[in-house]
Amino acid sequence: MFGRLDFSAVFAGPFAHLLLSGVIKTCELTAASWMLAVGLGVMLAVLRASGIPVATKVVAAFVAYHQNVPMLVQILLWYFGVPTLLPDAAQSWVNAHDGELIFASIAIGLCMSAYFSEDLRSGLRSVHYGQQEAARSLGLGFFATLRYVTLPQAIRNALPPFVNHTVLLFKNTSLAMTIGAAEMTYVVREIENETFKTFEAYAVATLFYLAVSLGLMGLGALAGKRIQNQAR
């Protein structure tokens, strides 16, 4: 059905370098989006937990928007739509400085920050109220209670969905190919166009994604086990 598989064609000549650049681009996208998502996600969760009515509603709206609009559409909106709102100087700067990376990272980062903030929020809710009462009864203030009692437990409980969403974030970097970002999927398509070795090219990308995804899930499971050993 496939004839003889020829993986060397995929790695031959300039393609090896191309593959490497694809891997690097994927890693850059993942790192940039992940840092944005975690930073913003924590801020959103804190804002929501603060109880200020305006803040809570704004965060809820932000989360609702980003969880109900497909990430592909968010990337398209950011890459095609937002630059037209920027002044010309900014537009040219962005175009000269890898606009695909910037906008894809922003789109993916913002979208996943909504998921991360919800993970943290459910983690906070899972800590029994009695823990706070005990801490306050001992005389710990609001921030001390948060820091030494509530947050450590909330983070432990939020770890499984957090790891899952991190893997999701990594996989979603592949969507950036639709705006021309030269990450792994895009690169592999190019190689396939040149060599016609569709199966081999796709297999390389698939193995890459699988390896990293399963690796991340494995790390998450390890971290979870270590926490299990310590506490309930």
Next chain:
Amino acid sequence: MIRFSKVSKWYGDYQALTDVTAEVKAGEVVVICGPSGSGKSTLIRTVNRLEEIKSGAIYVNGQDIHAPGLKINDFRSGIGFVFQSFNLFPHLSVTENVCLAPVRVSGRSKGEARDHAMALLERVGLAHKANAYPAQLSGGQQQRVAIARALAMNPPVMLFDEPTSALDPEMVGEVLSVMKSLARDGMTMVCVTHEMGFAREVSDRIWFMDRGVILEENSPNEFFTAPQHARSKAFLSDLRSH
């Protein structure tokens, strides 16, 4: 030591406490008993302001605990509170549980706090579990650690909110014996409990509460042998018929 003056509390339309006026003297052991829903837990929780009152006043060591300038955290660290559901911190070891407040609230050094913690754990009979985690302890052991944790701040008064109600019967004794030894050492204690044997043996006064009011206040002997109120009589006979 603790003085309630016409304390009232409502949950919406429901009045949980009605004009409660009573006093706990220094060194006294007071047991609060009564049917469920009588307001016993609510009353004891108003002392360290886990519940807020709507009217009246509460004085601890002569100080009005609702005074505007009061530093709530310092105030709370001066009162030891033991919960029905222990509420130990599951992510910290036994020693860390006991040391947390002395280090983070009183600012004591870790070494000092640890030595003090070990002494307290000895006192409750759990020095050998110093490095264990709450999930590895039985209910009775967890509650004893909770008592040590509350004692770590050297409070002049200890409050117990049904400390043995969540325990299996065979573990009740070990917790009560710790509480008895505290009483013998002269600690001011207020205990909400159903353990009438403990009340009889150790308490100086018994407050019987029903529907948000202290119906009867008496020495244990008199309360158990000659209850004055119809409802306290009914309560005691219900207890005895088990």
Next chain:
Amino acid sequence: MLGIIQDNWLLLLVGQYPKGPLGGLALTLILSVMGLVLSFPISIGIALCRTSPIRMLYVGSTVLVYIVRGIPLVMFVFWGYFLVPILVGHSVTAFTTLICTLIVYEAAYLSEVVRAGIQALPKGQVEASRALGLGYWKTNLWVIMPQALYNMVPSLISQFVSIIKETSIGYVISVQELTFAANQINSNLLTRPFPVFLILAITYFAVCFVLTQCAQHLERTITRKRSPKMAHPRSMSNDSVLEGQ
């Protein structure tokens, strides 16, 4: 922005129909419903394999699910584009490719929802059923599945929302669904990309948000009807874990 909606709402809603094939939001919804309905039986099968005592079935289904969970949807679609014509023997439309890909992808993710629903039931249910003499299949058919399926309806709606979002990937292989239609409008207008894509986003938001609210309302109703034991925050966290996109 209203001008754009006025001029193009038909294109967004039904694509080129009746002058061409059905497209737009209508096609998105058709794709989503077909995806859910066709993958559901397969997902039940996979879930039963995942909870099966037969080791080979358990290992095989677990490997399958983990592989699907580890690959991005885009990659999956390209694989489908490549493999489906080979497997079928002749060339197929992009629509067919997308449907086949979605079915396999969703079957794996849905199987996790079904598995969670099965495992959330108290063990006593199986024990009581077996004690009465019902075998494995009868137990599943008359005792386990009815309860599990009732409990997982909110999760199913959540997963349906995920499918709707995932159909947007059809844009990449020129399936004429909603995102593709919006892109067409953008190519026509050229100078108004922001309003066009904002309308696209709002359309998805409107549909998905309403469905999500339904799911949450149903979740509350179901946990109220069932015993308090079923009121587990776990079932809600499953939805966020299993979001496809």
